[in-house]
Structures are given as C-alpha cells and as structure tokens.
Amino acid sequence: MTEDVRRSEALGDTQNGDNGGTATKNSSKTGQIRARNKARIIAAAEEVFAAKGYEGATTAEIALKAALPKANVHYYFSTKEAIYRAVIDNILDLWLEPFQRITENDDPAEALSTYIRTKVMLSRDRPLASRIYANEIIRGAPILADYLGSDLREWVAEKSCVLRGWAKKGLMDPVEPAHLLFLIWASTQHYADFQVQAKAVLHHRDLTEDDFETAVQTITRIVLKGCGVKAD
Amino acid sequence: MTEDVRRSEALGDTQNGDNGGTATKNSSKTGQIRARNKARIIAAAEEVFAAKGYEGATTAEIALKAALPKANVHYYFSTKEAIYRAVIDNILDLWLEPFQRITENDDPAEALSTYIRTKVMLSRDRPLASRIYANEIIRGAPILADYLGSDLREWVAEKSCVLRGWAKKGLMDPVEPAHLLFLIWASTQHYADFQVQAKAVLHHRDLTEDDFETAVQTITRIVLKGCGVKAD
DNA sequence: GTCTATAGGCTGATAGAC
DNA sequence: GTCTATCAGCCTATAGAC
Numbered sequence: 001m002t003e004d005v006r007r008s009e010a011l012g013d014t015q016n017g018d019n020g021g022t023a024t025k026n027s028s029k030t031g032q033i034r035a036r037n038k039a040r041i042i043a044a045a046e047e048v049f050a051a052k053g054y055e056g057a058t059t060a061e062i063a064l065k066a067a068l069p070k071a072n073v074h075y076y077f078s079t080k081e082a083i084y085r086a087v088i089d090n091i092l093d094l095w096l097e098p099f100q101r102i103t104e105n106d107d108p109a110e111a112l113s114t115y116i117r118t119k120v121m122l123s124r125d126r127p128l129a130s131r132i133y134a135n136e137i138i139r140g141a142p143i144l145a146d147y148l149g150s151d152l153r154e155w156v157a158e159k160s161c162v163l164r165g166w167a168k169k170g171l172m173d174p175v176e177p178a179h180l181l182f183l184i185w186a187s188t189q190h191y192a193d194f195q196v197q198a199k200a201v202l203h204h205r206d207l208t209e210d211d212f213e214t215a216v217q218t219i220t221r222i223v224l225k226g227c228g229v230k231a232d
Numbered sequence: 233m234t235e236d237v238r239r240s241e242a243l244g245d246t247q248n249g250d251n252g253g254t255a256t257k258n259s260s261k262t263g264q265i266r267a268r269n270k271a272r273i274i275a276a277a278e279e280v281f282a283a284k285g286y287e288g289a290t291t292a293e294i295a296l297k298a299a300l301p302k303a304n305v306h307y308y309f310s311t312k313e314a315i316y317r318a319v320i321d322n323i324l325d326l327w328l329e330p331f332q333r334i335t336e337n338d339d340p341a342e343a344l345s346t347y348i349r350t351k352v353m354l355s356r357d358r359p360l361a362s363r364i365y366a367n368e369i370i371r372g373a374p375i376l377a378d379y380l381g382s383d384l385r386e387w388v389a390e391k392s393c394v395l396r397g398w399a400k401k402g403l404m405d406p407v408e409p410a411h412l413l414f415l416i417w418a419s420t421q422h423y424a425d426f427q428v429q430a431k432a433v434l435h436h437r438d439l440t441e442d443d444f445e446t447a448v449q450t451i452t453r454i455v456l457k458g459c460g461v462k463a464d
Numbered sequence: 465g466t467c468t469a470t471a472g473g474c475t476g477a478t479a480g481a482c
Numbered sequence: 483g484t485c486t487a488t489c490a491g492c493c494t495a496t497a498g499a500c
Binding site: 465466467468469470471472473474475476477478479480481482 | 483484485486487488489490491492493494495496497498499500
C-alpha cells in the first residue's frame with residue numbers, strides 16, 4: 001500500500017460546496033481541498049474500476065465522474081495504478097473488521113449470525129468495493145498478493161483457532177475452519193458480485209430489503225444448522 | 233450467441249501437428265484447418281480473457297498464445313468481441329448441464345451431493361471458464377444479460393420446483409430454493425474464482441486433490457445437514 | 465488461406481501558461 | 483493549485499501482396 005488513505009471519507013461525500021472555484025485565501029484551506037479532491041477521485045474511481053475492471057477503466061472517465069479535468073487527476077495521483085491502490089487500500093479493512101473482535105468466549109450462534117448479517121449488509125451497502133476486490137483476486141491478485149499471504153492468512157489462522165475451540169467445547173461440529181470461512185465469504189459476497197444475476201433470476205428488479213433479509217436468513221440457517229451450532 | 237461453437241473441442245487440444253505451414257491439397261481439409269485454428273484461438277483467448285479481463289485482453293496476446301499471426305486471428309473472428317462471444321458460448325452449458333437431469337423423484341441427498349461434487353470439480357478442471365463467467369457477471373453481464381433473464385431464470389424456476397417438491401414430501405427443510413442455489417454456486421465456484429486467495433490462505437502452493445476433496449466434503453455436509461436433508 | 469505493413473483511434477501521462 | 487493542448491505509445495482492425 002503506497003498511501004494509506006483508509007480513514008478518509010472517500011465515499012458518500014456530499015460535496016459541501018464552499019470555496020467553489022478559485023482560491024480565496026489559501027492557508028490551512030489547502031489541505032482540505034486536497035483531501036476533498038482526492039476523496040472525489042477515489043469515489044469516482046471505485047465506480048469505474050468496479051464496472052470496467054482495471055484495464056477497462058480510463059483516467060478520462062474517472063476524471064469525468066469526479067468532475068475534474070483529467071490533468072488534475074494526474075496531479076493528485078501520478079499514475080492510474082496509484083489511484084487503483086488507493087481504492088483497494090480503502091476497501092481492505094472493510095473486509096476483515098467485521099469478524100475482528102470475536103473470540104473463543106463468544107457464543108458461536110450469535111457470533112456467526114452477526115458475521116453473516118454484517119457481510120450481507122456490506123454486499124448491499126458497498127457492492128462496488130466487493131466487485132473490485134473480487135476482480136483483483138480473479139486477476140491473480142497482482143496488487144494484493146502480499147496481503148493475501150500475510151495479513152489475510154494470519155487472520156484466517158486466528159479465526160480458525162476460535163472455530164476449533166468452539167468445536168472442542170462441543171458447541172459446534174468439527175468443520176474445516178478455512179473452508180467454512182470460504183463458504184461464508186462466497187455466499188455473502190455473491191449478493192454484491194453477482195447482483196445482476198440474482199436480480200435476473202429473482203424478479204428482474206433491483207434487490208429489495210426483503211431479498212437481503214431472506215439471504216441473511218437462508219445463509220445463517222444453513223451454516224448454523226449445517227455446522228451443528230448449538231442455539232443459545 | 234452469434235456462433236454456436238459449443239461442441240468443438242476448444243480446449244485440451246494438443247495440436248496434432250500435421251499440415252505444418254503451407255496448404256498441401258485443400259479440399260475437405262479446409263474445414264478441418266478452420267475448425268482447428270478457431271479452436272486454438274478460443275483456447276488461447278480463454279486464458280487471456282481469464283487473466284486480463286475483457287478490456288485487458290489484446291488480440292495480439294491471443295494470437296501469440298495461439299501461435300498465429302494477429303491478422304489471422306482477425307480472419308477467423310472479425311472482432312475481439314466475436315472471440316469473446318465464442319469463448320462465453322463455449323462456457324455456458326457447462327454451467328447448467330450438471331443439474332439438468334435431476335427430477336423430483338431423485339433422492340435429494342444423492343442429487344445434491346453429486347451436484348456439489350460436480351461443481352467443485354468443474355472449478356478444479358475449468359477454472360478459467362469460471363473466472364471469465366464471473367468477470368462477465370461482475371461487469372454487469374453486457375453480453376449475457378439476455379441469457380440471465382431467460383435461460384438461467386427458467387432453469388432456476390424449474391429446479392426450484394424440484395426443491396420445493398422435496399420439502400413438501402418432508403425430505404428436506406423448506407429452504408428458499410433460489411438462495412440455496414446461490415449458496416451452492418458461490419461456494420463451489422469460489423475454488424476457481426478465488427483460487428489465488430485459497431492458495432495463499434491454505435498453504436501458498438497449488439490446491440491439491442485433497443483440498444478439493446475437503447471442499448466437497450465441507451460444502452456437502454453443511455448444505456445437507458443445514459437443509460435437513462434426510463440421508464438415504 | 466496466410467501474413468506484413470499500416471491506418472486510425474484512444475490511452476496514460478506531461479509541458480507549460482495561468 | 484488548475485487546466486488546455488499535446489505527445490508518444492499501444493490498440494483493434496484492414497488493405498493488399500503472396
């Protein structure tokens with residue numbers, strides 16, 4: 001990760017449009033403009049990368065969506081790859097955070113239910129992020145290779161201990177932990193990555209609140225019952 | 233689907249290299265050369281599209297991998313999109329066929345087990361096909377939109393009847409059929425689409441026969457038990 | 465049917481006036 | 483910091499000799 005922009009509000013930024021065009025005074029204002037423009041570029045880039053893939057995305061389209069001249073985009077991010085890295089960087093902890101605080105002392109039924117719900121709702125609220133991540137992995141993870149082998153790997157190892165601990169206590173069946181996590185990731189992210197397919201199959205319209213709720217219920221039920229998790 | 237090349241041996245074609253360069257006689261041989269070259273192009277294109285995405289793939293690279301001059305590729309397929317359509321077309325029935333013959337009279341435990349195993353093995357044997365399909369859907373299905381709303385939709389509707397029938401007979405729980413299918417698709421295709429991630433998390437090496445076997449076992453077990461399918 | 469050479473268009477990136 | 487004008491390179495696709 002070249003630049004760590006994780007905590008900047010890169011999305012949902014409803015441009016509180018003071019300081020419209022030309023600089024007025026310029027002192028501490030500068031940093032604000034910079035942050036705001038970078039955030040706009042990242043938000044625009046997320047849309048374009050999600051829809052077109054890395055190679056299909058053009059800096060021209062990103063600039064257009066960010067309502068900035070193309071050269072301005074290159075002023076903030078020297079290369080297209082730099083924009084992409086910033087976008088990916090923004091996405092990463094979104095992925096790991098939801099299951100972060102869970103320990104062996106938690107109740108498995110509740111912990112897994114919450115995790116599944118959180119992941120489905122992430123698919124509902126941040127489908128673009130999910131698609132970009134999926135695209136990155138499908139392409140062979142050219143940017144995220146290191147992350148997969150270090151951070152994610154460790155994260156899975158930790159959570160595998162928790163799952164094995166629950167099994168040892170007889171709170172659930174001894175299911176292969178990594179494969180269980182794969183199943184949960186895949187089936188929850190499916191509602192973001194394959195949303196067009198789900199829409200087409202279910203009713204041709206945008207997925208509704210009910211669809212996501214049914215998804216949560218179905219996945220939760222199959223996983224809990226399928227892993228023999230004792231209800232609390 | 234512009235051209236239906238479904239049944240041509242587009243892959244695993246170990247170029248049985250008679251008739252090396254220049255044409256010798258040319259009569260019924262012509263059709264063979266044509267078929268062989270088209271198959272080589274499709275096979276090469278599958279690799280490139282899977283690795284680079286639609287926009288990232290170049291006809292030059294496809295030609296290089298097919299060991300043909302670039303202009304020759306354009307002779308068989310006039311546009312890049314035509315190559316892509318041929319590749320996609322080749323993939324499609326691969327997706328629907330495995331669950332095709334299943335009816336309400338079959339045993340759910342056996343039918344679902346076989347389906348899951350077949351899908352995982354498809355991920356093992358044709359990961360590139362799976363990735364191209366995933367990429368197409370993630371991008372919003374520009375080519376497959378019609379297919380999703382017609383063929384696939386009907387297929388899901390039919391299979392939903394079978395699943396509901398089983399539930400009515402008390403052979404399994406009344407699970408929302410489409411969402412169950414989504415879960416099975418997602419969790420099985422995961423081993424193709426997110427293979428780099430699975431590799432990195434599991435052991436940094438290529439997935440082994442055992443990995444796929446464990447995947448089959450884990451998914452099958454969770455789905456069957458999770459849906460309350462009676463063992464036969 | 466094959467293949468070289470090239471047209472024509474779009475891309476990422478920059479120079480340099482404001 | 484902003485933005486117009488522009489470049490060099492790569493891309494798909496084709497013309498035309500063999």
